Amino acid sequence: MAIYDVITGNDAAAWGARLSKVEVIAAYPITPQTTIVEKLAEWVEKGELNAKFIAVESEHSAMAAVIGASAAGVRAFTATSSQGLLYMIEMVSWAVGARTPVVMAIVNRALGPPWNIWSEHTDALMTRDTGWIQFWAANNQEVMDSIIQAYRVAEDKKVLLPAMVMLGGFVLSHTAMPVKIHDQNKVDQYLSPYEPPHYVLNPKISEAFAYGNILFPWDYAKVRLSIEKAMRNAVDVIKRAAKEFHEIFGIWHGDLIKEVNTDDAEIVIFALGAVAEQAEATLEVLRRNGIKVGVAKIRVFRPFPKEEIAKIADKASHVIVIDRDISFGWDGILAGEVKATLHEYKVDTPVTTKIMGIGGDDILPEHIEKAVKEVIKK
Amino acid sequence: MSKSEEHLLLPISHPTKGAGGKTGTWRVFKPVIIEEKCIKCMMCWMYCPDAAIEVSSRQEVPRVNYDYCKGCLICYEVCPVKAIRKEREV
């Protein structure tokens, strides 16, 4: 039986891992992530989750341990934020070449100095080029569901890449919302146990081999190309995973993108995660004032939904990208991606970047209204 | 590799003798075991960094596998009865 509860985003993330029946968890504390792994550790100690919990001495080791665990044939999970993600980044990149389909929750937080524990997306976007699949959750239900879907996608034999699920620090991580906690049997029906189809580090069931010794540039390039192919395969796999999730659980978070009122929209807002949720919440007021606005909630940032974005933008007369992040000397990170996409697809809809909510500053409906009205004035 | 596996080209290597080629070509000096002098103590075999001295039992005189012996001459140095001589090859 499904349970309805009012829980935080971090508890929803922990539930996502629990329902996915993760077998090894390795983690290191950092605000605002910590309560995810605290919850999991509690379930492991109580015997409610049959998993090994490795309380490692650093985030670098957390990712290293889940890579090892996954390579040895289990479903592995970790979570981190901000500085922790940056500290582990060598291994974040390693997980891709290792083709270990681990899932990691990232509670987005600003980077220091100065110290700041509040929400910002720059941390996860720094991993943009590593080869991880990136899901951005807009609400707590989506946090839980995206973790379950992330395992489905990551472990698919057409993909075999790691996946991360983002949730905004405090905005989601520590904010309680109603969440439907799914029936375990239904999750089991959706997500089979992990059986590595490519390699498994276990001399009891496999002949000796070496993974990752030196190879020459021409072979290396082929290996890297195969990661790009897997990432392209992920597009259809994500769509199928979202569709089947909808069929079994009756919930639709979108696949690569969730479109809200984009059909007749003159202005379309693109945003990630809880920022997109906020933009959606502002729609009603704007529409009441006769402004035709739509929101494209970008749910998957890698693989980047270029075709979908080009189509949505092509129909509109103006695009606003809200970035809770910045690439210094360039643009908002999402905005830069959107602009490049529109150029590639020869879409000439103007794009305005709005950088908001840096370091956890609240993004309020009036900020979004103001951004839209500024565009109209132009 | 079939087309359907192109997304999964893994950097996996398989154990092979001579994975680094015929490393015997690196040699400058060649160790030669003098059978009559050998006391089968196996010191040369024990200390060979290249697993290029072969024995299957203690009753045998060890044999040098010249395909792979790099000519470090550790065997020559550790032989307690001077039953190994060195010959210049290059």
Added chain:
Amino acid sequence: MPKTILDELIEAGEYLLPGHTACPGCGSVIALRHVLKALGKDTILVIPASCSSVYQAIYPKVSINVMIYNVAFASAAAVASGISQALERKGFEDVNVVVWGGDGGLIDIGAASVSGAAERNENIFVICYDNEAYMNTGIQRSGSTPPGARTTTTPIGKIVGFKKPMAYIMLMHGVPYVATANVAYPTDLYEKVKKAKSIKGFKFIHIFTPCPPGWRFDDSKTIEVARLAVETGYWILWQAEYRHGRIHFELSPPSRPYLDASKRKPIEEFLKFQGRFSKITEESVKKLREWIEYQWSIAKRFLDMSAQK
């Protein structure tokens, strides 16, 4: 004729295959040969960046006939922890999960992950072959380089540090098994690995492995240099078990005579073969002697502690 340890070594077969790409006279591969004989086929080597990431040879071939997982420099003990926990979760026993790395990877950059895995008492081996510098990148000093040794980052042999006593540090973690070994004594090494294999939990073995190109001595002298390290008292062979709140420490037979300092050969005997010490100053030699005395004083304390009832 009764079966000896030599028969056992021969019967164990070779897991290090000829035709690998280590330098001629490499001490590390001699050690690896005997370590693998003791471990056997149900072994996973986790190898951080090191000479051994290179001497296993080039894709799609490999010169080592056990499972190998190549990992990032600082990560080895943590990756091994994950593998070990996963195998346990899946119900597989008797698989040796073994970190095989150099002093750079395990005593310097990866020391935190080694210490973390030790403190958690992960069921893994961490085996460090110590060639006393970053040899694979071209002989830069490490935290395990002795005072006075010339490296490419101490080009005239400036004294920087004091050679980190990693095995003692590991012993202080209270892990079940810690030992030192030396490539000149392969049967001692073999027996120590076998002993470690019989113990569940964290095992650390620190092996002294001379490096001909890095230390600048003739390829054929590897064993002689290694043996002199023991005979001069520079390298102490010991093993220790931690059981029920007590450390049981013992000197291994080759090192026992040198507890008595007067039995030790002068340190110059060890230094004279090696180009890295060719311009060593009297100050550095003094520092080395001081270091040796300090190592022995720790060993004596552990011997005394073990002797107490």
